[in-house]
Amino acid sequence: MKRREFQLALLAATLGRAGLAPAQDRWPDRPVKVVLSQPAGSGPDNVARLLCDGLAQAIGQPVVIDNKPGGQNVIGAQAVARAPADGYTLYFATTAALVTNSYLFKTLPYEPVKDFAPVAFVANSPFAVLVKEDSPIASLPDLVARSAREPGKLSIANEGPRTFGGMIARVINARSKAQANLVSYSSVGVALQNILGGHADAVVADLASTSQLARQGRLRVLSVTTAKRVAGWEQVPTVAEFLPGIEMSGWMAMVAPAGTPQAVVQRLNTEINRLLVQPAIAEKMLAIGPIAAPGGSPAQFEAFLLDEHKRLGQIALEIGLLPE
Structure with a gap:
C-alpha cells in the first residue's frame, strides 16, 4: 500500500507540473461578477464601474457589475454570502x-x-448635510438654531433610521439638542427630489450621490461628516467643527465569500491598490465623491472592520437605535 500511495502522489505531482494546477492557480479563466446593493447610476455604482473597468484590464477578463438593490443591502450581501468561494463573485x-x-x-x-473575506479597502465616502441652493439656512449652526426656535418644524430628509445616513441625522439631532423633524424616504434619490421640490429643508446623504447636484449649483453643502475637511470641498466645514467628536464617514470596499482562496484575495488586493494609486482614477473617483484610499492589505482591512463594529455599535446604543 505504501508503494501504491507513493506512486499516486508522484502521478499527482507530475500532472500538476503538466498544467493541471489547482483552480486558483488558473484564476481568472472566465468573467468575474461584482455584486452591488445599489442601483445603476448611484454613487457606489459609479465608483464600482470606474474601478472594475481598470480591474478587467489588469486581470485579463471581463468584470461584470450585477446590481441587486433593495432590502437595505440585504439582497446583495446575501447573494454573495451564498455564492461559491471561487473568486468569480x-x-x-x-x-x-x-x-x-x-x-x-x-x-x-x-x-x-x-x-x-476582506479583499481591499477602496475609498472613504464622506456624508454631508445639504440644503437647496436658495435655502435661507446658511450653515449647520444656523440649521440647529432654527430647529430649536421652532421645534419639529424644520425637516431633515434621510434614507431612514436603519441606514447610515439616518444614523448620522439622529446623532446630529441628539448631540446638538436640535428639534428637527427627521423624515425618512425610501432612497437617497427620493430624498433629494423632495429637497429640490421644497418638501424638506435639509438632507443627510453621501457626497457620492449628491456631489453632481452640488457642483451644478442645485444643492449647497453645509458640512461634511469626516474628521477633516474633504479634498475638493475644502471650503466646507466638518460637522465636528461645530459638534466635536462626530466622525461618521462611510466607505466602500471589496470583499469575497468567506473561504475564497488566499492567492485570489491577494491578487485582487494587489490589482485594486495599483488602480487606486493612479492619479487619473483617484481624480475621477473624487469627482464622483469618494476619496481613494490605497495601500491597505486584507489583514489591515479586517482589523479596520472590527474597529468599525465596536465604534458604530456604541453609537447605535447612544442614539437608542436598537435592533428590530
Missing part, C-alpha cells in the same frame, strides 16, 4: 452592509463578519 460593499446592519436588525440572512 465579489461584493462591492458599503458601511451599512458590513457593519451597521449588525446593530439595526435582530436577524440577518447573512453574517457580516463571518460570511465575507
